[in-house]
Amino acid sequence: MDINQLPAECLSSILAFTSPKDACRSAVASPAFRSAADSDALWITFLPSDYRQIISQASSSSTSSCLNSLSKKALYFRLSDHLLFIGSGNSSFVLEKESGKKCYMIGARDLDIIWGNSPQYWTWKSIPTSRFREVAELQVVWWLEIKGKIEARSLSPKTKYAAYFVFKLVEDRYSRRGFQIRPVSLEVHFEGAEVEEDGRKRVILDPPEGSLVVCEERSDGWMEVEMGEIFNELGDDGTIIFHLKQIDNFISKGGLIVEGIEIRPKYD
The missing domain is CATH 2.60.120.260 (Galactose-binding domain-like)
Incomplete structure (x- = not known):
């Protein structure tokens, strides 16, 4: 069976067993993998389970609103590439890009x-x-x-x-x-x-x-x-x-x- 014939949801489930880095690499394999590798269904598995609560703690309400408007893939990389200041701005949060650890x-x-x-x-x-x-x-x-x-x-x-x-x-x-x-x-x-x-x-x-x-x-x-x-x-x-x-x-x-x-x- 041609793996490209599998539904995007199945490919996303498969990629969820890999890492964010491997998921990005798979995007060049085929259009089907590219669609799966960009899907919210995949990247929500790489985000922390409490990511909504973390975002709600942002020191700026505008920052929180901006983050909530992003796709899950874009959100992952935003949280790993930029510090998120939380509470009164005296502490910060970031994701480790390779692993998604907090x-x-x-x-x-x-x-x-x-x-x-x-x-x-x-x-x-x-x-x-x-x-x-x-x-x-x-x-x-x-x-x-x-x-x-x-x-x-x-x-x-x-x-x-x-x-x-x-x-x-x-x-x-x-x-x-x-x-x-x-x-x-x-x-x-x-x-x-x-x-x-x-x-x-x-x-x-x-x-x-x-x-x-x-x-x-x-x-x-x-x-x-x-x-x-x-x-x-x-x-x-x-x-x-x-x-x-x-x-x-x-x-x-x-x-x-x-x-x-x-x-x-x-x-x-």
């Missing part, structure tokens, strides 16, 4: 930063390289603690995720005191779960020259460090907590600029 970034304004609203300790400013309107710049503290959280149901199921702390340090090395010799503690866990000592990472954010560098520079010019990883089984495990702290010494700290915490799939 990725989030929680901006500094949506994080719980101890003394974050006290100008003598933290100031809020706009930086051209940031995706968000404001980032938090540390002036001076002795007790540093930053927390974030996300509901497991917001992430893709059966997926291993890693969380990354995204930051900069001010150029003046003296002003970024406290991060050269003392590590920060990083952890990721489900709310209510006990974290063993070996489940915490300890990382120096501003290591001396010649030492092992754990932080990496991103393509957007910011730095990131992995906080930890977690496996999201079915999304019914409650709330995932991200925690950064340096509270075990009396050394003053300053010069840290916080953009947010990014959560994205991790592949071994």
Whole structure:
């Protein structure tokens, strides 16, 4: 039987077992495959099951209306090629293009930063390289603690995720005191779960020259460090907590600029 004789619905069902990349490649095989590869019936299988709810959270109602008017294929690529700012615009969402997995970034304004609203300790400013309107710049503290959280149901199921702390340090090395010799503690866990000592990472954010560098520079010019990883089984495990702290010494700290915490799939 000539496969091109199959109804477009059957071809779409077949292509749904592939990937977005393979579906696009199949479009050049024949007109029948091209029709199936462009169909809403196919691309709705690649979109997250809660894509309507995600769109409804857009920080701009005009953005939400625009997205709802797109075909499902166009919507998939719009959500994978452009950030969608959600809520009050202090967090963002994007699809991983290859897999359709959900990725989030929680901006500094949506994080719980101890003394974050006290100008003598933290100031809020706009930086051209940031995706968000404001980032938090540390002036001076002795007790540093930053927390974030996300509901497991917001992430893709059966997926291993890693969380990354995204930051900069001010150029003046003296002003970024406290991060050269003392590590920060990083952890990721489900709310209510006990974290063993070996489940915490300890990382120096501003290591001396010649030492092992754990932080990496991103393509957007910011730095990131992995906080930890977690496996999201079915999304019914409650709330995932991200925690950064340096509270075990009396050394003053300053010069840290916080953009947010990014959560994205991790592949071994």
